[in-house]
Amino acid sequence: MENQMTKPSQQASYFGKIVDMRSRQAMIDFLSGHYRYDTANSCNQSTSYAHCVKIHSLGLTNAQDDKAHDYLSADESDWYQRDEIIERFTREQGGRYTIGSNGRSSGYLVLYQSQYKQSEHKSRCRACGQLNFKTVAETNGNKCGRCGAEGERGRADFVKPLMTLDVWPMRGTDMRGDFDPENWSMDTLRSRVRLVQAFDAACDELRLSFIDMLDESEVIEETVTITKTVKVFGAAA
Numbered sequence: 001m002e003n004q005m006t007k008p009s010q011q012a013s014y015f016g017k018i019v020d021m022r023s024r025q026a027m028i029d030f031l032s033g034h035y036r037y038d039t040a041n042s043c044n045q046s047t048s049y050a051h052c053v054k055i056h057s058l059g060l061t062n063a064q065d066d067k068a069h070d071y072l073s074a075d076e077s078d079w080y081q082r083d084e085i086i087e088r089f090t091r092e093q094g095g096r097y098t099i100g101s102n103g104r105s106s107g108y109l110v111l112y113q114s115q116y117k118q119s120e121h122k123s124r125c126r127a128c129g130q131l132n133f134k135t136v137a138e139t140n141g142n143k144c145g146r147c148g149a150e151g152e153r154g155r156a157d158f159v160k161p162l163m164t165l166d167v168w169p170m171r172g173t174d175m176r177g178d179f180d181p182e183n184w185s186m187d188t189l190r191s192r193v194r195l196v197q198a199f200d201a202a203c204d205e206l207r208l209s210f211i212d213m214l215d216e217s218e219v220i221e222e223t224v225t226i227t228k229t230v231k232v233f234g235a236a237a
């Protein structure tokens with residue numbers, strides 16, 4: 001029988017915390033006590049809200065931990081590359097904040113400042129995705145300059161302007177952490193707490209989706225024969 005109690009590995013809220021939004025001190029304690037990490041390198045000294053997301057910090061069961069290590073050695077991508085979760089977070093923040101990774105072997109998820117920007121690109125190749133600064137009407141036909149696709153597979157104009165995200169890794173967030181009443185009204189504090197809680201929730205969602213994937217997968221071992229050239233010292237024939 002499965003244990004019916006919630007195991008740490010299944011808690012929906014692993015990074016997230018409940019904060020009393022009526023209390024100025026509770027909000028300041030939450031913000032100033034939150035884990036932080038460099039946004040760029042340590043020389044730059046900019047930091048922001050963050051979480052350590054190395055495998056051993058994820059509260060996994062032993063079985064999940066074993067699979068996680070196998071996953072990382074088999075797959076070159078970071079375990080939290082679930083773009084739709086990060087994109088949704090960014091969209092909900094109006095593009096002003098996003099989530100990126102930093103640190104050796106990308107072991108930290110960091111809250112970054114960002115901004116949506118309208119791209120200068122006017123069309124995109126449907127075959128290879130190459131972007132182009134001109135509309136189809138502005139060029140002779142819709143042939144892609146990179147892969148040569150044209151007609152139905154060739155370039156098509158964007159119906160809505162393409163938006164891209166500028167991320168500012170040199171900007172830290174709340175580095176002084178003083179939250180003085182002059183600059184931080186209760187409303188300002190609440191909206192900052194909501195932002196950091198949304199960041200925590202997105203990290204929780206990334207972690208749970210990784211755990212679901214681990215629980216559903218099994219590691220398949222394959223034997224691979226490697227041919228290599230070795231030098232052998234011997235008498236010439």
Ligand SMILES: [Zn+2]
Pocket residue numbers: 125126127128129130144145146147148149
């Ligand atoms: Zn193309």
